[in-house]
Amino acid sequence: MDSNDWDARYAASAELVWTAEPNRFVVEAVTDLPPGDALDLAAGEGRNAVWLATHGWRVTAVDFSPVAVARGRELAARRGVPVRWRVADVTTDVPEPGRYDLVLIAYLHLPPAQFATALAGARAALRPGGTIVVVGHDRANLDGGVGGPRDPELLLTPEAVVNGLDWLRLERAGTVRRPVTVDGTTVDALDTLVVATEPA
Template sequence: MDSNDWDGRYAGSAELVWTAEPNRFVVEAIADLAPGDALDLAAGEGRNAVWLAERGWRVTAVDFSPVAVARGREFAARRGVPVNWRVADVTADAIEPNRYDLVLIAYLHLPPAGLATVLAGAREALRPGGTVVVVGHDRANLDGGVGGPKDPQILLTPQAVVAGLTGLRGVRADTARRPVTVDGATVEALDTVVVATRPE
C-alpha cells in the first residue's frame, strides 16, 4: 500500500483505526527506560507516540500518510501532549545520526531491501546507550496466528530484524503471542519482538 492507500484507509474511519492504546510489547520494552528523545517511525495515528509523550519522552513521529499525521496531531492535542509530527517516507528520508535515545518501529512491513534500509537508519540514529524496539507481524503468523499481511516477503522474523541491527546488543529477540478478539472469541496473533541497545 502506498501513502494514498493509507490516506484513504485513515480518512474512511471516524474513530482511530488502531485504537488509542499503545502496543503491549512497546509498553513492556519501554516502561523502565528513562525518558529522552524518541523517534517513532511509521507512527500511523500516533498511539505509541502519544503514550511516550505522556511519559515525558520528547517524541518525533514520522509517517508517509498526511491523513495519519493530521489525525495524530489531533490525537496528541486531545491528550494534551507535545509530539513533533512529520510527513516523510521512512525508507527515503535521512535520519539524523546519534540523535535519539529510543527508536520505535511498530508494524512497518516492507520488502527485505526496504526493511534493511529502515533498520540501518534506526541503528545509526541511536545515541550510545540508546534502544531500538521493533514489533511486527511474524512470518509464523501465516500458519499459526491471526491477522496481519498475507505476503511472507513483508512479514518479520526475529532473525531478519537482528541481522539488520548489527553492532547493537540484543536484549530480546523472539516470536511473541498476542491475544486478540475475533468474533467474540480470544485468539492469538504472532508478533516478532526485538529490543536492542547501542553499546555505550
C-alpha cells in the same frame, strides 16, 4: 500500499483505524527506560508516540500518510502532550544520526530491501546507550496466528531483524503472542519482537 492507499484507509473511518492505546510490547520494553529523545518511525495515527509523550519522552513521529499524521496530532492534542510530527517516507528520509535515546519501529511491513534501509537508518539514529524496539507481524503468523499481511515477504522474523542490527546488544529477540479478539473469541497473533541497545 503507498501513502495514498493509507490515506484512503484512514479517511474511510470516522474513528481511529487502530486503538488509541499503545502496543503492549512497546510498553513492556520502554517502561523502565529513563525518558529522553524518541523517534517513532511509521507512527501511523500516533498511539505509541502519544503514549511515550505522556511518559515524559520528547517524541518525533514520522509517517508517510498525511491523514494519519493529522489524526496523530488530534490524539496528542486531546491528551495534552507535545509530539513533533513529520510527513515523510521512512525508506527515503534518513533520521539524524546519533540523535535519539529510543527508536521505535512498530508494524512497518515492507519488501525486505526497503525494510533493511529503514532499519539501517533507525539503527544509525541511536545515541550511545540508546534502545531500539522493533515489533511487527511474524512470518509464523501466516499459519499460526491471525491478522497482518498475507505476503510472507512483508512479514518479519526475529533473525532477519537481528541481522540488521549488527553490533547492538540484544535485550530480547523472539516470536511473541498477542491476544486479540475476533468475532467475540480471543485468539493469538504472532509478532516478532526485538529490543536492542547501542553500546555506550
